[in-house]
Amino acid sequence: MDAIPGRMSSVQSEVKWLHSLLNDRRPHMGIDTSSVSVLIVTYNSDHVVEDCLLPLPSDSEVLVVDNLSTDLSIEKVTQVRPQAIVIANSSNAGFARAVNLAAEHAHGDYLLLLNPDARIEENAIVTLLRDMETDPSIGIAAPLMTDSHGAFKVLGAGFAPTIKNMALHGFGISRVAPRNQKLEGHHLYRDSNLDSVRELDWVSGGCMLVRRSVWEALGGLTTRWFMYAEDVEFCLRARQLGTKVILDPGAIAVHDFGGSSKDVAGSTNTVWIVNLYDLYCSTMASSRVACLVWKWTVASGFLIRAAAFRLQGIVRPSARRSADANVSRYRAFATALLRAAPARRATRT
Structure with missing residues (x-):
């Protein structure tokens, strides 16, 4: 669901930007950051978690x-944020x-899901x-992730993974005309229409603020997958409840993946597209035929790219090296998707 962006004159835009900036420099203006509980999951994250913790509000629960x-992830957390509640799992x-x-x-009224390699300032949380x-x-609600x-x-935000939206994404159509809202697909782009708050179908769990009442009504994240797609699925269920999912470009978070598109062996990570296929078939598809159409449409888009x-x-x-890398990447996505087994119908876990 798209918000109406609205165009303003350059003078009005400057005034609005300055007013926003001044407000951001007075972060507490009746907003209580102690109502936020920040939830972070670490796994060999000692090289990034300090930068994640330092900008957080001092009165927010972590x-x-x-x-x-x-590695020394736990030691780093206790060193940087001694008051943090640390839970050591006995397994990954x-x-x-x-x-x-x-x-x-x-204990907070709001839960902020935050990756250990992401950073969000107090003003953005406010x-x-x-x-x-x-x-x-x-x-x-989510910030603009850069x-x-x-x-x-x-961007890690966009619209439901329907056949249409995935075709727009898979074939690269939405990338060609990112500011045309009629052509927006599963993902938004940095050049998409982000002049105002956007109401979307999903935002990334890498930095996502959730009202506790919504979290409890939905029973938290599904554990159907080890990782990837659970944030999309969670947001779609929230939309079914009638609650809004928004991205506010006036709030900025920084997310340095540090090679997150590669696994330990250096091969392309294809889990995300396989899980997205599973999500579509298990919760959205009307029939097995729809699943096949989704699979072949998206795979065809990847192969054409x-x-x-x-x-x-x-x-x-001169562009041969980067082109070859992209050829390998999109072929890997298509191959993994075509090999993916048919999904079973979802049950809440």
Whole structure:
């Protein structure tokens, strides 16, 4: 669901921007950050978790669940944030189970899911809180996620993974015309229409503020998957409850993946698309035929994009290296998707 962006004159835009900036420099203006419980899951995160913890409000509760790290993640957390509640798992339980465990011990009226390699300043948290306290129908709010180098093009936010939305994404149509809202697909882009708060179908669990009442009504994250897709599924269920999911570009968070698109062996991570297929088939598809159409539509889009990058590498030798990398990446996505087993119908776990 799209918000009406509204165009303003350049003078009005400057005034609005300055007013927003001044408000952001007075973060507490009736907004109580002690109502926020920050939920962080660590797994060998000692090299990033300090930067994650330092900007958080001093009066916000912080809970860290460690998934059996072999580094000094726990020691780093207790050193940087001595008052944090640390829960050491006896196994690597996955993202969803760890977040649900943290939520069980949280006391805040709002739960902020935050990746250990993400950073959000207090002012941005206040902006999201203000959104939610101003409009009680908002159940989930997220900032605009960027990276410290400004290299992000695809945003972790967008619309439900329907056949249409996945076709727009898979074939790269939404990337070609990112500001055309009629062509927006599963993901938004950095150049999408972000002039105002957007009401969407899903936002990333890497930095997501959730009203506790919504969290409890939904029973937390599904544990169907070890990781990936649980945030999309959670937001879709929230939408079914009638609550809004928004992205506020006036709140900024920084997320440096540090090579998160690669696994330990250096191969392309394809779990996200397999889980997304499973999500569609288990909760959205009307029939097995719809599942097959989804699979072949998305895979075809990936293969066509691989072919386009192959051609780019031939036409522009200077871009050959990056083109070859993209060819390999999109072929891997398509191959994993085509090999994916049919999904079983979802049950709440």
